[in-house]
Amino acid sequence: MTSLAVLCQIMPPPDVPAESTGSWAKVESQLRTALPSDYKQFIETYGTGNIGSLPITVNSPFAIEPSNQLIAAAEGTLTAFRILQESGYDIPYSMSIARRRSRQTRLRSDGVRGCLTRRNWQVQAGITNLRQIGTVLRRSIPVRP
Structure with a gap:
């Protein structure tokens, strides 16, 4: 059984995944x-959205709303890490993205964050945190060396 098949058992995908197709x-x-x-495969099955009430957001490169787009989200995260690094926090890994966009493209002045397209997937009852999801997946999927 693939990891996606196991995930589909504990977190059923939507009937119509949001923003899941493109080139x-x-x-x-x-x-x-x-x-x-x-x-x-995850994007094609689930689309863009949040996993339950857990702090996990999955962005799609095919999202219409800039705040849901993979590249824009990555740039926002990199900006946050650079600010932390400039403030003296140790960021022990390299931070880069191949393509740059302007700040105007990434940030919207109205503060809208994709409320019409973002999905909140519901995790199967009894699984309430990321550690439990990891435990279920480890039991079902052989770990690669």
């Missing part, structure tokens, strides 16, 4: 890197 070749060309196949 992967175009996205990978923009990023100048290949995206993992399991990420692509």
